[in-house]
Structure formats: structure tokens, C-alpha cells
Amino acid sequence: MFLEKLCNSIGPSGYEKETGKVIMSELKVFTENVNLDRMGNIVVHKNGGDNSTKIMVVSHMDELGLIITAYNEDGTLRFSPLGNVDKNSLPCKTILIGHKRVPGVIGIKPIHLQSKEEVNKSLSCENMCIDIGASSKEECKKIISLGDFVVFDNNFFYFGDNLLKGRALDNRIGCSILMELLKEDYKCDLYGVFSVQGNIGQRGVYAAAYNIDPDIVIILDAVNSTDGLEVPGYLKTIRLTDGPAIPFKGGESIFDKDIVESIRNKAISMGIPYQKVGDTQEEGELKAVRLTVDSCKIAAVLIPCRYMNSNISVCSRVDYENTLVLLKSYLEEL
Structure with a gap:
């Protein structure tokens, strides 16, 4: 699994070269439209036709x-x-x-x-x-x-009932899904961005968003699950294995309601479980795009992740697969 290679590569914020080489090596198998910008972001462009609407799917490659x-x-x-x-x-x-x-x-x-x-x-x-x-x-x-x-010093490993553990699942799991998305052809003008320095102010996203100037941005990231031990029931709003979280709000910024609803409706029509989230508390890439691109529509699809911000995290393979199927189908209809 490509995700295993990603998680076992070393690439903390500001030092992403090794992880970038793993991503570049995989991309070269199926595309030549790859660009490395001055920040170190890896940008893949797939122009599927005359549609002038630019869509950017972004996932940060760095780890804590x-x-x-x-x-x-x-x-x-x-x-x-x-x-x-x-x-x-x-x-x-x-x-x-x-x-x-x-x-x-x-x-x-x-x-x-x-x-x-x-x-x-x-x-x-x-x-x-x-x-x-x-x-x-x-x-x-x-x-x-x-x-x-x-x-x-932790390695990727499968365990339990379709669970994954790894040092850098935030956000190598998003990068792995983005890699699979880029293997398909779409009728939209698609930019896939593996960004750098996501954990220290989303610095790579500022540069990528400015250069691409997209019309629609889909943020593909991990989000802290809240179904841990001794967490009160009313706070368990994001659970492992219940599907990706699709929020309306992140911190002080609000995602585009129409895009959020269209992704949610796609999940419903396909029978894919997803989690309705009002607020993720943190803005992340949302703020970076909002401050860089004028009149850009933004949405996020987030994979639940236990024990984020520590030395190791846990995700569900079912959530991974459901997120991939959902986004692939959504992009195919754009």
C-alpha cells in the first residue's frame, strides 16, 4: 500500500524532501504533468477538457x-x-x-x-x-x-478490525487518497497539490493557491476523532469508522454551503456514510486559501484520526476507502 511508504518516509515540517521524493516517484508512473514549486509543493495538473473552472484538491505532506x-x-x-x-x-x-x-x-x-x-x-x-x-x-x-x-520512531502497521497506525497519518492518509484520485481522468481542470509546511501555518498552501488561483478548493486532511476514552457522549461528534467528516465551518471561516451540500448529497446517493460536522474549531488550509484567493469556493473532506498531535495516530481503512470512492465520484461529475 502506498500509504505505508508515505508513513514510513521522514518529512517533518520544513524538511519534506524525502517524502516528496516518494510522492514524485509514484507520480512518474502515470503522469508527466508534475511541477515542483519554489516552496517545495508538488503540483499535478490534469486538464480534462475546455471547462475553465479550476479545481484544486490539496493535502499537506509534512508530519509533526x-x-x-x-x-x-x-x-x-x-x-x-x-x-x-x-x-x-x-x-x-x-x-x-x-x-x-x-x-x-x-x-x-x-x-x-x-x-x-x-x-x-x-x-x-x-x-x-x-x-x-x-x-x-x-x-x-x-x-x-x-x-x-x-x-x-514508529512504523506503519495494520491492526485490529481494519485499523491503521502510523507516525504520520496526519496527513499522509490524505496524500495517499489524493494520489489515487490523480490516477483517474476527469472532465474538469484539476490541480492536485501535495503541500509543504502544513503543520506550521499552512505556508505551502499560500504559495500554491496564489499560483493556481483556483475557483474551487477541496481540502483533504485528517481531523481529530472525539470518540476516545472518558469523552462525554455529547462531545463524541467525530468517530472512527463512521465515514469522512464534511464540515460547514472551520474556526472563524465558513466553507461554501453549496459545495458542502453537493458532496454530502453525493455521499447519500452512493450510500457512503459521512459525518455532519458543524465546526472543526481550526481553520487550517481554509484560512490560507481564503486569504490568498478572491471569491474562491472552499470545502473540506476530513478523515477521522485518533491520537493526532502525538507520536502515533490511528485511522480506519474503511474511512480511507469511503473517502476515496466519494471524492472520485464527485470529481467525475464536475
Whole structure:
């Protein structure tokens, strides 16, 4: 499965070259209309006819990670997050540093030495370090450079009842669906965009939207499922295996009602389950497109994902397949 290759590739925000090479290699099998812009976005253009309406389907290829910021005298390392990483999930996780994949462990003060106040307070990166086994600052400097990226040491795996786990399912699962969509021919003027730096301000989308100037944008991304342990019933609005979420609103921005309704109606006509969502709380690519392109209609199709913003996530293969079938059918009728 192409998704496995994507999730096992390394590409945190700002360092997406390895993941980009995996995507480019797959694209070259079936198309030559591929462009790499200055930001590093991969853009595929499929012109299916005389229809002047430009449709952009965008999915970001980067993953959450960390970046090395300083050395400690004892040979450990300081770091900062690349993206909205849940800092409480970081202690004692195994990681890989840089292109050489230097192994390490995220360390923290042992719990039996912590005060009551330290145990109860939220963690910050200042409370943690990365241990690579070096015994001094000088030894560590020979192995690690400031600015080296850090990713979590987890591989893609199938488990349970048609479930998938992986380090970078947000948003490699969207990229995998976009790849499958681009293998088909459509009668619309379609641009598929694998964007960069999605976890640090959607910077790649700004550039892609400005260059393409689309009329319609469909955001293909992951969204936090809310069906976890001890979550009150009224908050369980997005569930794994219940189909893609198709929202009306994201943060302070509103998706185009007609496009949202047309995608939802397509799902109903095909018997594909989907989840009605009022608000995703975060704007993501919606804000980037809205601020860049004038009078552009925007909608989103989001794949539920458990444990986002941590070292590993879980998605449903059924949700993946339903999202792919839904979007393929929708694009075929445009």
C-alpha cells in the first residue's frame, strides 16, 4: 500500500524532501504533468477538457516533529516542536534525529524525584531533553547539529478490525487518497497539490493557491476523532469508522454551503456514510486559501484520526476507502 511508504518516509515540517521524493516517484508512473514549486509543493495538473473552472484538491505532506535547539553540558539536547505537538505525550518516546536517523530517547526528570507541583503541572519542552547516549557536550556536537530535525520512531502497521497506525497519518492518509484520485481522468481542470509546511501555518498552501488561483478548493486532511476514552457522549461528534467528516465551518471561516451540500448529497446517493460536522474549531488550509484567493469556493473532506498531535495516530481503512470512492465520484461529475 502506498500509504505505508508515505508513513514510513521522514518529512517533518520544513524538511519534506524525502517524502516528496516518494510522492514524485509514484507520480512518474502515470503522469508527466508534475511541477515542483519554489516552496517545495508538488503540483499535478490534469486538464480534462475546455471547462475553465479550476479545481484544486490539496493535502499537506509534512508530519509533526521536533527541532534541535541547544546542547546541554551532560551531552543531552534541547528541542522545540515543529507543529502543534502534544507535549504531554513526549516523555520516554523513542525518536530519530536528522537524515542519519540517529536514535534517541526523550528524557524527563524521574517521577519519584518530582515534587507534587511538578507531577500535576502541564509539561513544556523546557522540562525535557533528548538523550542519544553521549556523555558530554563535545561528544554530542560531533554527532548532532543544531537545526537537525527529529521524528518519532514508529512504523506503519495494520491492526485490529481494519485499523491503521502510523507516525504520520496526519496527513499522509490524505496524500495517499489524493494520489489515487490523480490516477483517474476527469472532465474538469484539476490541480492536485501535495503541500509543504502544513503543520506550521499552512505556508505551502499560500504559495500554491496564489499560483493556481483556483475557483474551487477541496481540502483533504485528517481531523481529530472525539470518540476516545472518558469523552462525554455529547462531545463524541467525530468517530472512527463512521465515514469522512464534511464540515460547514472551520474556526472563524465558513466553507461554501453549496459545495458542502453537493458532496454530502453525493455521499447519500452512493450510500457512503459521512459525518455532519458543524465546526472543526481550526481553520487550517481554509484560512490560507481564503486569504490568498478572491471569491474562491472552499470545502473540506476530513478523515477521522485518533491520537493526532502525538507520536502515533490511528485511522480506519474503511474511512480511507469511503473517502476515496466519494471524492472520485464527485470529481467525475464536475
